[in-house]
Amino acid sequence: MAKAEGRFNPRERMSAVMDMLHGSQLWRAIFRPGSIFRRGYADSPRNRAYVVMNSLLYHLHPVKVKRHGIKLSYTLCLGGLSFFLFILLTITGIYLMFFYRPSVEVVYSDMQRIHTQVSFGLLVRNLHRWGAHLMTISVFLHMARVFYTGAYKPPREFNWIVGVILLLLTLLLAFTGYLLPWDQLAVWAVTVGTEMMKNTPVIGDQVQFALLGGPIIGAETLLRWYTLHVLLLPFVIVIFISIHFWRVRKDGGISGPM
Amino acid sequence: MPTPDEVYEQVLAEETAKGSSPAVAQARAKAARVRASRGAKDPSKPDSATAPRKAPAGEGAAQAKPAEGGGGPAEAKPAAAAATAKPAAAAGRPAARAAGGGGGAKKAVGNGGPAVPERVQRLLAVVKPEAIQKVERRPMDRVNVWPHLMAAEFVSLLVVLAAVTFFSIAVDAPLRELSNFNQTPNPSKAPWYFLGLQELLRYFHPQVAGVTIPQVIIIILFAFPFIDRNPSTRPDDRKLAIVIFSFFMLSFAVLTTIGMFFRGPGFNWVYPWESGIFFEL
DSSP: OTTTTTSOOHHHHHHHHHHHHHHSHHHHHHSOTTOTTSTTOOOOHHHHHHHHHTSGGGGTOOSEEEGGGGOHHHHTTHHHHHHHHHHHHHHHHHHHHTTOOOOTTTHHHHHHHHHHTSTTHHHHHHHHHHHHHHHHHHHHHHHHHHHHTTTTSTTOHHHHHHHHHHHHHHHHHHHHHHHTTOBHHHHHHHHHHHHHHTTSTTTHHHHHHHHHTSSSSSHHHHHHHHHIIIIIHHHHHHHHHHHHHHHHHHTTSSOOOO | OOOHHHHHHHHHHHHHHHTOOHHHHHHHHHHHHHHHHTTOSSTTSOOTTTSOOOOOTTOOTTTOOGGGGSSSOTTHHHHHHHHHHHHHHHTTOOHHHHHHHHSOTTTOOOOOOTTSTTOOOOOOOOOOGGGSOOOOOOOOOEEEIIIIIHHHHHHHHHHHHHHHHHHHHHSOOOOOSBOOTTOOOSSOOOOGGGHHHHHHTTTSOHHIIIIIHHHHHHHHHHHHHHHOOOOOOOGGGOHHHHHHHHHHHHHHHHHHHHHHHSBOGGGOBOOHHHHOOOOOO
């Protein structure tokens, strides 16, 4: 129609721009063939395979899985949710690191500042704390699920061992993080926890000294546990998570059916 | 019914009598032995499952031209090869030629149609029948990860993210007063995942409750797949393992719950509905 010509039509403009974007070399360089973001993605068996095969996902998931494995009642998604919570904790933890100094003189005022002055500081701290408790629970439950489905049996024995290491690392991460608020709750909970380790036969005092960086909890302990919590333990746990995921694939994917 | 070894000897003798080379004769004899051990009716001949399919009627070996490889009847080639191989072997042709066509579908790579009878074929490899692995894998119902698994994962991720976010908006993480080493809170409790151990401290010597028991638990957890040698994953077959594991999980849960809610000042027994909860996450 001659009337509509020359008039600004936002929908047409928009689709023209999107077409140009999807056809651009940059777009095609980023999204590999088979990506759902490519132009002309059609829901075909070939493209369903390409979505996984031609992306980073292929390191995590195969193209196809056993049908019983996607039933929610088999895995309850616990392993995947533990990993998701770990990512959530990494993101919120990095945000908290912007405002937190692990030094006895300023640490508690930093905590108060996070609560009162930092944008979304309290919310992010809440997410970090509740997410941490939830991750501990979900790792525990994931272990129970693996036991009840017999998924630790050959050829998956080694991955069970890696899983136990991951459970211990999760507990260590939770415990080292527990001290960092430096309030009465944190300090005395850690005191109770480390008092137990002092009972290690023969080297008990040395164990406690190494953990606390001194005979009692103090500035050394805070710095030491902070470093463990934000650097060393996440580094180690990422390595073991990678091994864990890799072995799931190598040991034949999801276990079962029972 | 002859045993596989007898079949081997028999086929070997036949092939040698036919004039096949020792390598070919041995390969065929071994193939026959494998077929015999799998229970084939007539082990001296390739069975119907592995034998090349018959060429369609009217398209005999004589009509199958070597140039036919392009588009149409792909089965015609092995069929033609197999059809010509038998007479060729019987006539005492070079052994390599016979191997090109004779040994069933796997070796029937030849374009040994009758149109070019004098073409010399090279034997690339003799694949021993034992070397061909028979993969025992039951067909299993499989589904595409995208979209079936990933959609479920994404939904569960969003549900958990929403739950944690709403909980974080509703409930604030505890921040008590600045730590004071001269003032011990009463009671002072460990983080909840260690409360089971702290509860054990009430019953055992510290060295037992704080060190020995956790260490034994960790060692047993590591060694678990090697202790439980039962290969079955069906719950009916592993009642003992399930009962033991459930007992430990349950007692850990009970001890932790007691440590959380039923221990008050001095870590003495209280009822939470009478004196409140002395516990913070």
